[in-house]
Amino acid sequence: MKSASASALFAGPFALATLSVPDGPAFPALVTADAQVVDLRAAFGDEALSIRSLLETWDTAAERLTALAGDSAQERRPLADFRVHAPVEPRQVFQSGANYRQHVIDLHVAHRDPSDDRSEEERRAEAAEIMDRRANEDLPYVFIGLPSAITGPYDDVVLPSWAEKPDWELELVAVIGRPAHQVTVAEALSHVAGYTIANDLTDRATVFRRDMPQIGTDWLRSKNAPGFTPLGPWIVPAESVADTDDLRLVLKLNGETMQDETTKDMIFDVARMVSYASQTARLLPGDLVLTGSPAGNGMHWGRLLRDGDVMDGSITGLGAQRTHCVAEAS
Template sequence: MRSEDSPRGWFALGTFEHGGLAFPGLVLEGGRVVDLSRTEVPGASVASFRSVRQILEGWEANRAALAAFARHGAADAHDLADLRVLPPVEPVQILQSGANYHRHVVDLIVAEARAGNPRMTPEEEAEVRRAGERLMDERAERGEPYLFLGSPTALCGPYDDVVLPAEGDQHDWELEFAAVIGRSGRHVPPERALDLVAGYTIANDITTRDLVYRPDLKAIGTDWLRSKNAPTFLPTGPYIVPKEFVGDTSGLRITLRLNGETMQDESASDMIFDVARLVSYASSRVLLRPGDLILTGSPAGNGSYWGRFLGEGDVMEGTVTGLGYQRNRCVRERLPEAAPGRVPDGSAT
């Protein structure tokens, strides 16, 4: 649930379901969850909360009130094991960072060069890698982040099944951590950007690699809508951990195992642009609002690196230091036959 050196009064926020009803929950030490839609928290902005996003909209007052409440505990709480865990927040915007880990980007550069030259020698590959590393160092110094928008309808819970669409074959994992916005902001400099962040959560930004590039529109480039935004393609959670319990995010370890085998295992210190620069850049392009998610990018070790993609029955298990655990089983999409005049909706069995 938390590290042993976390401050007393640790808590997290999430969205949970019990008896068919969803509610915002305060996660306490020991795996207890307080239903904040039915519990009054002294000093909070409202008597009870409808959603986690509402909590974040008054984050400055609510953070202090929830921290005081967590220190005293609560007698009336659910066991976490008895609840279905939903995505922790319903964001208005999801901003996703691409190409933000040194080793990951250099691995992609080498893979593309190898694909164009199957007879590449080890010496040639080493030179390509060195050139890629120089390019990333230059980008970190003088470049800017690469962000794009994702659809909130891609969200699913941290333990839900991931439905692999019928279109495309190269479904790939991208475990990362996300910053959760707790204060509106526009044109915020990097030195003040973390003031906008309420906390952090885990996200697995699944991508269908063979749908990234449009063969009919090569000059346009990447098509993130069709390659990243299928329903369930963004397992998120289990909860939001306030930033004061996380500390320096460069120390976070991001690990993903596929069927028990480690695929990603990287430190966030390999990021090209840190959280402050990502948030600052995002605020220069859009108005950030409470509940928005900023995904910070995937480290090395994706399926495209291993030459192995997701299939039915695969199980992904992901952890990020201090942020919890995900476990998602992959199932194939089943397309039902449409009745006359009816468009089928995708489903899985």
């Protein structure tokens, strides 16, 4: 059984998780700052309760959860006794591309057209100009992911036999708590219940269609293999996250730091991403808005994921995840 350790800390008095015991069903849980677990089915008197159904009543549930976290008489068990799953099963996953300035510049250089004989400095300047224009025109880049790609924060990541260039992308995730449709930037964060961590894996070799490049990107193929989105370990309520504009994201590969950046490098902040997605779609409780990944991906380092690799990802106040890469038999 894979479990979390007491050293995986988070901001605030509690977080929400989905846990299980061996051979038992997954259940919604409140995890306290001292790594104790309250079974929310018993606390709420609802055997059918899930994290998503809690988020659907977030305006009232949040106050009750705060009270539970401070109730020392509530029955609790150590977190180490449980397996940690992805904290929520979303209906919709909204993914953000090209949202960290330095990351986009690095990718622009790494994905150079073979016929482009300009210097790296010229191509970096071009990418910087594109980023400035996008920011001024307020045009984030959002596409749709599949819930079936989500896996737990400590589960193995299976690298498909067809994936030639599997890459990591650590991301801050906003978890929706109130339905949001055509909300303003000023209103957007009031629809966010909390935040979690995702590693949005991408097979770089299949991002662009080979048969007809004019079609553009192929996100189904490159991003949505089963388990390509490790999520969690928990959802930390928004009230406990001090400043989403200054959170540090760190991803280590086999102990070596590959990504180390703060959300200050975002082109579009969380509120703008949520607002933008809501202009087209109706965001529902439990939905995820991934906000993009900073510089330091495998394409930058010239080192992609392999069988046996271990990824450790953390974000300030949200805890940490650890996943092992396992090659799929060809």
